[in-house]
């Protein structure tokens with residue numbers, strides 16, 4: 001068979017999700033945000049949630065998420081997405097309410113909102129992209145930056161005595177009684193991306209079932225901030241990030 | 254033995270040349286155009302050796318820009 005014969009809608013096994021808009025994303029080549037956006041768009045379509053889903057966008061590189069995934073969104077002030085999501089889900093209990101947040105948004109300026117929403121057991125799904133850096137503002141150290149990791153504000157590498165320790169906030173969230181599902185995933189390989197999809201699906205199902213707060217951390221990359229090619233960044237992530245942020249379920253009730 | 258034959262299309266205009274699909278492909282079907290760029294200046298991905306494609310969709314599953322569509326037929 002020739003490629004022309006194979007390339008025919010009847011044989012199509014993967015197509016661009018309908019809920020991704022036509023816009024070209026502003027993300028750098030290879031950015032993990034793009035992969036997670038694609039997964040979220042696939043799930044909202046497959047789960048028939050197009051008209052029930054409300055996302056809460058962060059401040060950070062994903063600030064324009066609402067331009068890319070064609071469902072309803074609210075843009076929150078920096079770090080406040082879980083507080084905004086609390087109001088949305090309490091006032092509209094039939095909607096699927098999810099937040100999409102970076103590590104600076106969720107684990108630095110928004111620590112209080114994140115911990116208290118999870119501790120209250122709000123019926124929301126939190127999608128947390130941990131790339132260990134402030135990508136949007138030019139690659140400064142985040143609470144999640146690894147010891148020894150070079151960033152714009154730790155040019156000689158993060159030091160515990162000067163900068164404190166990497167904050168594993170997902171471990172903390174798993175301790176709270178309000179969370180029902182807490183998992184840490186990645187998107188650096190096809191197999192990992194498929195697991196992330198299954199995890200976000202479960203988080204959406206939990207929120208719809210009123211089971212409490214679900215947290216899906218995706219350990220991602222920021223090739224621009226890390227000053228690597230996208231492929232090098234994926235390798236660096238798998239080698240170094242997963243040591244401090246091991247992949248797998250932390251809690252599944 | 255039934256044979257699985259695959260094929261892919263790449264949206265060359267949307268592609269950012271990140272190379273993640275090239276790395277993910279188990280059969281080395283894909284490559285970046287080394288001598289050509291798209292309108293935004295990226296060396297876009299293409300199927301350099303389509304005959305090797307098995308339609309596994311690994312490339313589409315890692316693509317951050319949803320540029321790849323995958324097709325598969327099983328030849329009896």
Ligand SMILES: Cc1ncc(C[n+]2csc(CCOP(=O)(O)OP(=O)(O)O)c2C)c(N)n1
Pocket residue numbers: 058059060061062078101102103104105106109129131133134135136137142222
């Ligand atoms: C109140 C407030 N403080 C600081 C900033 C500057 N700022 C914008 S994005 C950002 C951090 C983003 O990092 P992260 O959440 O990890 O997202 P990423 O870009 O890495 O995906 C900061 C500090 C801001 N916009 N508003």
Ligand code: SF4
Pocket residue numbers: 026027028030031032033061131135136221222223224225
């Ligand atoms: S700066 Fe980093 S997080 Fe932001 S779009 Fe670029 S690669 Fe992605």
Ligand code: SF4
Pocket residue numbers: 259260261277278279280281282283305306307308309310311312313323
């Ligand atoms: S479908 Fe599989 S074999 Fe074909 S190009 Fe993509 S990754 Fe390679």
Ligand code: SF4
Pocket residue numbers: 030263267268269270271272273274275297298315316317318319320321
């Ligand atoms: S993964 Fe997507 S954006 Fe990156 S080179 Fe391949 S087709 Fe282009």
Ligand SMILES: [Mg+2]
Pocket residue numbers: 060102103104129130131132133134135142
């Ligand atoms: Mg970040």
